[in-house]
Amino acid sequence: MPTSYEEKARVFKAFCDPNRLRILELLRGGEKCACVLLEQSDLGQSGLSYHMKILTETGIVIGRPEGKWTHYSISEEGRAYAIALLKELTRPVEAREENSCC
Amino acid sequence: MPTSYEEKARVFKAFCDPNRLRILELLRGGEKCACVLLEQSDLGQSGLSYHMKILTETGIVIGRPEGKWTHYSISEEGRAYAIALLKELTRPVEAREENSCC
DNA sequence: ACCTCACATCAAAAACTTTTGATATGTTTC
């Protein structure tokens, strides 16, 4: 688990942009080449590249370069990690004393 | 499940800011009054109010007004919903054909 | 009724993210 709130927040940045959710939906069907994502999203080439960078840096998506092309897919590990982190961040903990100031 | 990518993205906005993660951590220990959150976060009064609005609008946190005060807590329903949505957005689907253009 | 307190709202500024078009890098094909 990352230690700082900034690091944890970064993981969820992957999911808070509609273009990235569209890309993830395309990738749910299996590995896709950037050219397919470009065709099937509303993004231009450099815009796609920008979003793919965010998705891969957060570990949700894996990029597999192969010659001229890059193939992208959802990382099962990254997925499991984000789900575990979300659970962790919202899981109730045993309160030692109910903090009722008011 | 919300229908548009914008609506889905909004849910994860709750988790992509360090101040909001700090607030969620405080709320994991149980319901807290805004005054406690104010004390234990780096926010000013209006900043806290801004973030609490985002957290309650996404359904992750519930605000319970009681006279002058508002008590906040993590919504077990909102939590379950966000987790389910994250799973859904990243779950592999049966690919009818592997889209291998390149 | 008036004062005080908790919280919400507002508007402007600051900070950050995304888009866009241009240019760079690296790979394949001739």
Added chain:
DNA sequence: GAAACATATCAAAAGTTTTTGATGTGAGGT
């Protein structure tokens, strides 16, 4: 090696979110 292509990077502009301080609103106490 030159051309053609895929992707990355860059810098500026556009858009969005967050912070800040001031003011509004509604509850409770006197």
